[in-house]
Structures are given as C-alpha cells and as structure tokens.
Amino acid sequence: MQKLEQIYEGKAKKVFATDNPDYVIVSYKDDATAFNGLKKGTIAGKGVINNKMSNMMMEMLEKKGVPTHYVEQLSDRDTVVKKVEIVPLEVIVRNVAAGSFSKRYGVAEGTELAIPTIEFSYKNDELGDPLINTYHALALRLATKEEIDEIKRLAFAVNDALKEFFKSLGIDLIDFKLEFGRFHGQIVLADEISPDTCRFWEAGTWDTTKHVSLDKDRFRRDLGGVEDAYQEIIKRIMGK
Ligand code: UDP
Numbered sequence: 001m002q003k004l005e006q007i008y009e010g011k012a013k014k015v016f017a018t019d020n021p022d023y024v025i026v027s028y029k030d031d032a033t034a035f036n037g038l039k040k041g042t043i044a045g046k047g048v049i050n051n052k053m054s055n056m057m058m059e060m061l062e063k064k065g066v067p068t069h070y071v072e073q074l075s076d077r078d079t080v081v082k083k084v085e086i087v088p089l090e091v092i093v094r095n096v097a098a099g100s101f102s103k104r105y106g107v108a109e110g111t112e113l114a115i116p117t118i119e120f121s122y123k124n125d126e127l128g129d130p131l132i133n134t135y136h137a138l139a140l141r142l143a144t145k146e147e148i149d150e151i152k153r154l155a156f157a158v159n160d161a162l163k164e165f166f167k168s169l170g171i172d173l174i175d176f177k178l179e180f181g182r183f184h185g186q187i188v189l190a191d192e193i194s195p196d197t198c199r200f201w202e203a204g205t206w207d208t209t210k211h212v213s214l215d216k217d218r219f220r221r222d223l224g225g226v227e228d229a230y231q232e233i234i235k236r237i238m239g240k
Helices: 046-063 099-105 134-139 145-167 226-238
Strands: 003-009 013-018 023-028 031-034 039-042 070-073 078-082 089-096 112-122 171-183 186-190 198-202
Touching: 023 046, 046 070, 046 078, 046 145, 046 226, 078 186, 089 145, 112 134, 112 145, 134 145, 145 171, 145 186
Parallel strands: none
Antiparallel strands: 003 013, 013 023, 023 078, 031 039, 070 078, 089 112, 089 171, 171 186, 171 198
16 A cells, blocks of 8 residues: 555644545654644654554454444554545543533533433534534534434444443543544544543542543643553553
C-alpha cells in the first residue's frame, strides 16, 4: 500500500491518500486538545498507544459482529482504514455520570446510571459540537432514520463488548465517544477507541469521590501522570 498525499489534518491524526481509492492511511499524532481546541498540548507516545489500542479494539469488535473501518496496521503510528464518509454526529454512550452529563443534570460524577444512555452531538467545530436530538438530525439530513437506528444498535453493542473487556482488566468503562461512517452503503464504526475518547476509571473507584482516571481527563483537568495513564492502559490490554 502506497502512502500518497496528505488529504486532511485533524487535532490528533493526519489522513493520507493511498493507491487504492477505497482506503486511506491515518497517522496518529501526540498532539492533544481539549475544550474544543482551547487547551493544547502534547502527550509523549500517545499516537503510538492510541494507534495500537484502537486497532486491537476494532479487531475485537469485528469478531463480535460490529463492522469497522479497520483494515491493517502499517507501523507504530500508521494504519490503513476504509475511506468512509463520516456521519457528522458524535455518538456518546454512558454507563456512569461524568463530565458534561454531570454538569448538565447536576448529578455527582460517579453516579451509576439506571440504564446505559446514548446521546448525539452535531460534529461542527464552529458551533462547538452542540447536543442534537434525532429529530433535528433527520431534519438537517445528517443521517437517515435507518442509519440512526443502526448507529444506536451498534453503539450499544460496542458498549457491551468494551465494558466486559475492560472489566476483565480491572477498569470501569464510564463513557465514550464513537463516530460512524458510510462505506459502500453500510454504516461502519470509524475514528478511534482510545483514552482520548473514553473515560476509564480504576475499577471500584467510580462510586467514590476519589475516582482514579486512566484517560484524557488527566490532561483536561491537569491531574498529572498523563503519559503514565496511557501507558498503563496499553500495558493491561497487551497483557491480555
Ligand atoms: N468525548 C470525546 N470527544 C469530544 C467530547 C467527548 O471523545 O469532543 C468523549 C470523552 O472523552 C468522554 C465522553 O466522550 O469519554 C463523554 O464526554 P462528555 O460529554 O462528558 O464531555 P466532556 O466532559 O469531556 O466535555
């Protein structure tokens, strides 16, 4: 597979064309941003960890019947993925209250939710990714009813698989963000699954006020030990 010209640069990844029109190469950077780009920094080694981890998660999910964009890892930072048209919705699944959910509804972080929940944000940096309901998503033609139903079904299937997997590593999956794309008419899981996009808490600490974050909250909230948290996650995954 030949790596051709760069076609896009995002906050955490670059995307390159290949000699196959159906495939692109994503290249993971160490750059980190938070609060819609207001906070910027680097997390040494993050790109290598997120690349490896996301690919392993996608392979596991494929085995469980979730179609993904993953094709093949090329190197520490580079992976071949299917060239999808991203559905402009950020899909957030939650098991335990944290972050914006806690703030919006005035519920303490670490409160277990009665059922896993799903919500959508409209992927639009200028607008700051506002929360959107499915009627508005349909009204704005962001996706069809069938696509949204499929996205919901797959998002909860991903939650079931990831929750169980991380539990076995002594990690509670609090919440996470997914993105989906269209590939030859099919909805497939795209983007990444990593400590950038998931909240991972040391097992058993979620129902206390002193939960231990092993994810990007260490960067967002200036908790220190950012690199160590990413290393710890990949170490436990590789040890499986
Ligand atoms: N998240 C993300 N990208 C975003 C916003 C959120 O990956 O632009 C992830 C975040 O890491 C967390 C989950 O989605 O695992 C829920 O985030 P929340 O809505 O609570 O927002 P935050 O508190 O991070 O602003």
